[in-house]
Amino acid sequence: MKIRQLEAFRALILRQTVTRAADMLHISQPAVTRLINDLEADVGFSLFDRSNGRLNPTPEAMVLFEEVERSFAGIDRIAQTAEQIKSLRRGSLHIAGAPALALEFLPTTLTGFMREHPGVSTTLLIHASSIVVDMVVGRRCDVGFIAHPLTHAGANVETLHRAPMRCILPLGHRLADRDVIRPEDLRDESFISYPKEFDNRMYIDRLFAERQIDRVMSAESQLSAAICVLVQHGAGVAIIDQVTARYAAGRVLVKPFEPVVMSGFSLVTSTQHPPSRLAQAFVDYTKQRMVELLAD
Numbered sequence: 001m002k003i004r005q006l007e008a009f010r011a012l013i014l015r016q017t018v019t020r021a022a023d024m025l026h027i028s029q030p031a032v033t034r035l036i037n038d039l040e041a042d043v044g045f046s047l048f049d050r051s052n053g054r055l056n057p058t059p060e061a062m063v064l065f066e067e068v069e070r071s072f073a074g075i076d077r078i079a080q081t082a083e084q085i086k087s088l089r090r091g092s093l094h095i096a097g098a099p100a101l102a103l104e105f106l107p108t109t110l111t112g113f114m115r116e117h118p119g120v121s122t123t124l125l126i127h128a129s130s131i132v133v134d135m136v137v138g139r140r141c142d143v144g145f146i147a148h149p150l151t152h153a154g155a156n157v158e159t160l161h162r163a164p165m166r167c168i169l170p171l172g173h174r175l176a177d178r179d180v181i182r183p184e185d186l187r188d189e190s191f192i193s194y195p196k197e198f199d200n201r202m203y204i205d206r207l208f209a210e211r212q213i214d215r216v217m218s219a220e221s222q223l224s225a226a227i228c229v230l231v232q233h234g235a236g237v238a239i240i241d242q243v244t245a246r247y248a249a250g251r252v253l254v255k256p257f258e259p260v261v262m263s264g265f266s267l268v269t270s271t272q273h274p275p276s277r278l279a280q281a282f283v284d285y286t287k288q289r290m291v292e293l294l295a296d
Helices: 003-015 018-025 029-043 059-086 105-116 129-137 199-210 224-232 242-248 277-295
Strands: 048-051 054-057 091-097 120-126 143-146 155-164 166-169 190-193 216-220 237-240 253-256 262-270
Touching: 003 018, 003 029, 003 054, 003 059, 018 029, 054 059, 091 105, 091 129, 091 277, 105 120, 105 277, 129 143, 129 155, 129 262, 143 277, 155 242, 155 277, 166 224, 166 242, 190 199, 190 224, 224 237, 224 242, 237 242, 242 253, 242 277, 262 277
Parallel strands: 091 120, 091 143, 190 216, 190 237
Antiparallel strands: 048 054, 143 262, 155 262, 166 237, 166 253
């Protein structure tokens, strides 16, 4: 019993004549007749009464038709699912990201992506950059986003963006009218910093030390979002990544800082398992959103 025989059988039941069944299947009338004859030979009983040039389904044919319809409904669902997968309207995404991106940028980006691709389900997990890399390599997520460039034999690490860091100040700060903030402007200011083991912290500390400019180191946090809250409530000033600063604008003052201190984020994929079409579409969408965010 072949699927093409069942297609001809189903078409003949639905269209009632060989001519219309042939049109439905885009084949010749003799081909339909041959397929029906072959099916009857395979099942071992007659499916149609042949009288007055017409084919009338037997009671046994109608019982078989019910089962064929259920089977074709399943095939239709499979075809529909395949089409949804092809058009990126079906599937799941598992994303892992460092907090600097995963607290605001990635949720916002995922929301826009899901709006363009209804039917896609997503999972967003927030971890330190080293754990994100391990998750990608271990196939516990499809793609990762990290704040610190790391290397791993099983990971492709691609720069997502690099941009100058920004100085953030409490609203109403004495430097609110400055277009650009320089180290000299922050002399004796309460300063909120990243932990000492962070590369950006070491670079910023060296920049102030070379100029012999003292700050009051009032607080530390590894999370840019937490630093923003501290600044918002008047605990001090800070220099943070531009992405977090963009989302904090309005709650704090965001100013260019010179000399320029660069920071960036990276995209992580597996060297052994290329991203799915859906994951690659999300990566492309994320890159575009990053460009748009930093271009505003």
